[in-house]
Amino acid sequence: MSTARPTxxxxxxxxxDLKRKHQQARAxxxxxxxxKSIAILAWTEDRGTATLKMVTAVHGWPGHTLVGEAGADAAWWLAQHSDDQTFQEQVLELLQEAVRGGEATRRHLAFxxxxxxxxxGRPQLYGTAFGVDVNGIQAFDVEDPEHLNERRAEMGLEPFDEFDKAVRLHTKLPPATM
Structure with missing residues (x-):
């Protein structure tokens, strides 16, 4: 990671600011x-996507050198929570290049x-995505689960069992309906 002042x-x-607003709206x-609260959350996600689209159109992926670690983390957060699937796919390519160039983290790329x-509709590679169903919170299907922890380690992620426990501990499930 770069400790130099961002350019x-x-x-x-x-x-x-948009990351902070998104986290508040999500909570x-x-x-x-x-x-109303869901509409506010959607609005913050839309603003985040629009802002990140402008930044990437002009500068490419906002990596560590350009915006510093906090800025790069916020950019990833906005991409991760975008509702625009096509844009997420485009950003994924930019993020892959940024990781190769040392401008972004492998952790962000994994997520x-x-x-x-x-x-x-494809299985995940790193076991970072979860959904809620009638059985509670569950990880989405994982490709080649026998090698999951190896892939996670390559991306700087903790073993899946530890991550799974943390997700379950920190995820608020909606109240059960009768």
Whole structure:
């Protein structure tokens, strides 16, 4: 990771603000689960996507050198939570290049790879994506599960069992319906 001052710190402000707003909106939507809070969450996701589209159109992936680690993390967050599947696929290619160039983390790449694959109806590679069904929270199908922890280690991720426990501990499930 780069510890040098980012070359374009001004680009960092909007993604950081939108990430913070998204996290707040998501927490409220999870608690209230009403039309208004869900609409606010959707609005923040749309703003995040629009902002990231502008940044990537001009600068490519906003990596560590361009926006610093916090800015790159916020950019990944916005991509990860975008509702635009086509844009996520495009960003995934940019993020792959950024990882090869040392401008982004393998961890971010693992999460976005899984998100894109699951949304496309394919099994995930790294076991980072979960969904809620009648049985509670479950990881989506994983390709070649026998080698999952090897792939996770290559991406800087903890073993799946540890991650699974953490996800279950920190995920608020909606109330059961009768």
């Amino acid at each position: 374009h710190p001004e680009i960092t402000h909007a993604p950081l 409220i939507a999870d608690l209230r689960n009403d039309d 976005l790879t899984d998100r894109v694959r699951v949304r496309a």
